[in-house]
Amino acid sequence: MHKLVATLLILFSLNTSLLSQSQISIEDFTLKNAFNVESVNSVNWMKDGQFYSALEDNKVVKYDVTTGLAVEELVDGGALSPSLKIDDYTFSDDEAKILLLTDRQSVFRRSYTAVFYVYDIATKAVSKLSEGRQAYGTFSPDGSKVAFTRDNNLFWKDIASGQEVQITSDGKRNAMINGSTDWVYEEELYLTKAFEWSPDGQRIAYYKFDESLVKEYNMQVWHEGQLYPEDYRYKYPKAGESNSVVNIFIYEVGANRSVKADIGTEADIYIPRIKWLKDAKTLSIQRLNRLQNQLDILHANTSTGKSTIILTDKSETYIDFTFCDDLTYLEDGKTFLFSSEKSGFKHFYLYSLSGEVVRQITNGPWEAVSLAGVDQSAKTPVLFYTSTEESPMERALYRIDVKGKNKAKLSLDKGWNRVVMTTDTRFYINYFTSATQPQKVTLHQSKGNKLVKVLKDNAALAKATKDHGFADKEFFSFTTSQGTDLNGYFLKPADFDPDRKYPVLLYQYSGPGSQNVTNAWGGGHFFWHQMLTQKGYIVAVVDTRGTGGRGEQFKKLTYKQLGKYETEDHMDAARYFGRLPFVDISRIGIWGWSYGGYMSSLVLFKGADLFKAAIAVAPVTTWRFYDTIYTERYLMRPQDNAGGYDDNSPITHADKLKGNFLLIHGTGDDNVHFQNSVALQDALIREGKQFESFYYPDKTHGISGGKYRYHLYTMMTNFIIDNL
Structure with a gap:
């Protein structure tokens, strides 16, 4: 009797606790911004x-690093004449002027046009940079000039005299681009501004894209x-x-003339990055076949354009272009840093200026993910970098000298650390999260790793998630039928009962090098997933083979056959879920967006007996429809690997559909074209599905703005309730 009373009291207490928690609504995370993440x-x-x-708050505010306190309001956009809404800003090198970016209008994902103003801090004078709209305004090193692009041409302006000089004149939409990039460079190489001032301000190196051979894609806009x-x-x-034909030119400001850099005779190449050496006489050009x-890393003479190959890195699969950002020339004028996966894991190497390997700096069965900064004040320079050394699901900040010695971990907490470091590496801002900690932004002194100040703790968000009964991530791993250990996590209902049977919705992205299973707070569509747990669903997230953080072999296994191994792994995940006593094996679903939509379509078709339902948002349905740089990196060209394109296309397997399928796309998707969903629909209809x-x-591609996300999540929620 006493046990019964105790049990009833526990159940009453649990139910009371659940009732006291606010239910998550779609309005909360789409219209009301109830779970706002504060940042710096x-x-x-x-x-x-x-x-x-x-x-x-539309103000550029100056802070003292040693205290973290505001010391000066440098410019107030609202107090200027004319009043300006500041979208972004940059300083001249001497910090006497600020270039204000206003009225930003997106072109594609990263490209934009804007109206720029030059603000003089001493005189408080503000002047418009130029008439019309520009892009990528950039001060010269001495702050006397600003270079920018407009209508596919490159310009520079002398601030004092107001003289504006047009460097190129052949720019034309859908034909020739100077100083900015074409669509595929922007999307896949993360490059939009395609010009760089030399350190002495006497030259500007810039890209020229000839798009004349590239075919047009047509979208109707309603x-x-x-x-x-x-x-x-x-x-x-x-x-x-055909791709754009790309060339690099070096413009001499005083002589008003350009020299073409020698990048080789092969025109069908990519130039992912250019970088000036400190002597201003040499331009470093990275060339990718x-x-x-x-x-290849080339060094070009800026007077003649003549170049020499300094370093070549080869792979039996592909080179990860993100490594291009790691190239760092040291101040000794004799060495540089670069990264490679030639050991099987990404690590940093020291090279002589002639391209000879001096030594491997970091080493081990883990990834040296990103370079945060290099301290060159000491006799032996020191690297600061983030790493997966403790876990592929975490990122921690480390330091090590260029001799590969005196390594030390700086991150204090286990989780996900992202670092923004001062140029001299004396201080850094750390953006930290863990599975249980919303983003915490802190200011640190590098020496002694001293915490200076907590800048944002997101206490209000932590309270809101507690009040709404957010589920914690419950990490798990399982071994696939092919003997591979995969990582995942569950989000379970707050009143989870291990003796009940629950439906499971598997969310994934699965694209090459990506990671969804991390010891970090939140994640893709996190608030919607939390809402689903309150409706009695378990949400699972799994990272398949081909994802990142676990070395080259794990990541590049999917080379030449995207979709094959990822599908097998998600089918094994469903089998694993089905063996768990609390999972209803007849109610397992899967969903994803973009690459994740590609996977959810393919998994539902090929795993028809394992999955009851799937949602695919903006999916690739055949890689023949996607762009050159991304697709060929992983599959080669369709001329070289037709089977890799067709064997794992959802269109090929449309006849296998048995479960419930929801296909969603935006008609204005410039990235994954609506054509993908049209083709898949046609195949399904022809199969009588x-x-x-x-x-x-x-x-x-993002289906955002206004009430669109509210509509999207409402539709997907209804589909899940009705079909899973």
């Missing part, structure tokens, strides 16, 4: 290393109230098709 944005480290600035739709055409190189399995589909008029 647009950070600029000041020249002397004692101050940094940040953009807050503007509200417009009688006829508008055709929108832009250059998009699909796998196996079309199949992206050979990277019933399914649900929805399109969002004029929406891009």
Whole structure:
């Protein structure tokens, strides 16, 4: 009797606790911003290393690094004449002027046009940079000039005299681009500004893209109230098709003339990065072949354009282009740092200026993920970098000298650390999260790793998630039928009962080098997933073979056959879930977006007896429709590897659909074209398959803005409730 009473009291207490928690609504995370994550944005480290600035409430505010306190309001956009809404800003090197970016209008994901103003801190004078709209305004090193692009041409302006000089004149939409990049460079190489001032301010190196051979993609745009739709055409190189022909020019400001850099005779290449050496006489050019399995570093003479190959890194699969950002020339003028996966894991190496390997600096069965900074004040320079040394699901900050000695871990807490470091490496801002800790932003002194101040603790968010009964990540791992250990986590209902049977929705992205299973707070569509747990679903997340953090062999196993191993792993995940006593094996679903939508489609079709339902948002349905750089990096060209393109296309397996399928796409998706979903729908219809589909008029890959996300999550919620 006493046991019964005790049990009833426990159940009553549990139910009371659950009732006291607020239920998560779709409005909360789409319209009300109830779970806002506070951060420190647009950070600029000041020249002397004692101050940094940040953009807050339309003001550029200067902070003392040693105290973390605001010491000066450098510019107030609202108080200027004319009043300006500041979207971003940059300082001149001497910090006497600020270039204010206003009225930013996106072109594609990262590209934009804007209206720029030059603000003089001493005189408080503000002046418009130029007429019309520009992009990528950049001060010269001495702060006397600003270079920018407009209408596919490159310009510079002398601030004092107002003289504006047009460097190129052949720019034309969908034909020739100077100083900025084409669509595929922007999307896949993360490069938009395609020019760089020399350290002495006497030259500007810039890219020229000849798009004349690239085929156009056409989208119709349905503007509200417009009688006829508008055709929108832009250059998009699909796998196996012609790319832009890219060249590098070096413009001499005083002589008003350009020299073409020698980048070799092969035109079908990529130039992922350029970088000036400190002597201003040499331009470093990184050259990647079309199949992206050979990277060359060239040094070009800025007067003649003549170049020499300094270093070549080759791979039997592909070179990860993100390594290009690790290239760092040291101040001794004799050595440079670069990274490679030639040991099987990404690590940093020291090279002589002639390209000879001096030594491998970091080493071990873990990834040296990113270079945060290099302290060159000491006799032996010191690297600061983030690493997976303790766990592939974590990132921690380390330091090590260029001799590969005196390694020390600086991160204090286990989880995910992202670091923004001062140029002199004396201080850094750490953006930290863990599975149980929303983002915490802290300011540190590197020497002694001293905490200076907590800048943002997101206490309000932590309280909101507690009040709404957010589920904690419950990590797990399992061994697949092929003997591979995979990582995952569950989000379970707050009133989880191990004796009940629950439906499971598997969320994944699965793309090469990606990671969803991390010891970090949140994740993709986290708030929606939390809401689903309150409706009685278990949400699972799994990282398959091909994802990142676990070395080259694990990541590059999917080379030439995207979709094959990832599908096998998700099918094994469903079998693993089915063996768990609390899972309803007849109610397992899967969903994803983009690459994740590709996977959820393929997994539902090929795993028809394992999965009851799937949602695919903006999926690739055949890699023949996707762009050159991304697709050929992992699959080669379709001319070279037709089976790799077709064997694991959802279109090929449309006849296998048995479960419930929801297909969603934006008609204005410039990245993964609506064409993908049209082709898949056509294949399913021809096979006599019933399914649900929805399109969002004029929406891009992210399907955002207004009430679109509210509508999307509402539709997906209803589909899950009705079909899983």
